[in-house]
Amino acid sequence: MALRYALLAALQEQPATGYELTQRFRTRLANVWNASHQQVYRELGRLLEEKMLLVEDIPQTDKPDKKRYHVTLVGRQALKSWLDRPQPRPPVRDPLLVKLFAGELLDLDALADELSQRRQDAVAQLGYFRVIEHTYFRKPERMGRHFRLQHLALRRGMLAEESWLAWLDEAETLLADLRAEPADATSEDRPA
Amino acid sequence: MALRYALLAALQEQPATGYELTQRFRTRLANVWNASHQQVYRELGRLLEEKMLLVEDIPQTDKPDKKRYHVTLVGRQALKSWLDRPQPRPPVRDPLLVKLFAGELLDLDALADELSQRRQDAVAQLGYFRVIEHTYFRKPERMGRHFRLQHLALRRGMLAEESWLAWLDEAETLLADLRAEPADATSEDRPA
């Protein structure tokens, strides 16, 4: 349900093609919402049918023609009324945590690799968010409501990544401990 | 894909009925994976067909008979080989952040309500995780690999909630600022 409103919000800020929207989801909106190009094109089609968008055709030679989408009044009103309805927080679904829950069966080397991959991802994302902050939100206190709210969304992304990094520190400390112990000697079996 | 492995991991630790598994997803696994009872029953059916589980029938009067599921050798092996395959980190999809991205169109009162709801949720979750930590993981350093890894998953949940609370502080500060300003006076329009 929220995909369409993410599209409307993005287009309302700046009309764009499906391709450009897909890119925004991968970059500026990475901390907010995610969608593949297939999903984007499908949903744009629906929004068009429902008269929430208008298309501006931009002919091109060599490439498929561009279609730039614009939000209509109907679209803006649908977005507004959605904004007033409270939304539940998204459920957690993280395969890495499922693995930790499996516990004993886990191979520690495989886990170590996955943790370091996650760390790389987090560092890269955080770096990218900082670049965005620099380029779009240089002086938050001087900006208007619109940008300050967008900046708040970005801050959420940054705090989330930092929180992952803090957890990864704990995780890697634990991993080091587990590896220092003999593989089969679980502490419960040892006498005090 | 991960739902089935979450079920296998949970059942491997302790055989259970679909109903009990649904409850675990809402409680101990809230920070790990989420699934509705419909999803649980459907997936248990599939896992049974694929011989990854066995059923133990427990007849009852008055209520539908219980079916307690147990992981088979096939199931355990499927779980193990999944554990070795690296999993991508889950994409972010949060309607609240979509709203912030919409920025200007947002009604600040509606936003304030939603933020305080989120805060309540985070406080409740964090409190619950602390209860779990107390009851299951009293002395982490004394426990074996299995519980220490599960505890690490729980720590992730706790850090995530704390990170939300930190962000909510920022959010509420910003909201107070925005409300202190006249509604239509965006700072860009003001002279320095």
Place this chain on the structure above:
DNA sequence: TCGATCATGTAACAGGTTACATGATTTT
């Protein structure tokens, strides 16, 4: 008496993923 808890499901639908398709231009 109304809602919650226990305990199981089915069916339809919406949302998200994977695979396939085309084809020029630019970068490695």
Place this chain on the structure above:
DNA sequence: AAAATCATGTAACCTGTTACATGATCGA
């Protein structure tokens, strides 16, 4: 020569949500 970027989509599939169904017991 191969891969990435630009630019659009279709089709099939899998996962997750919503609605419906049954029926007893227990506490407010």
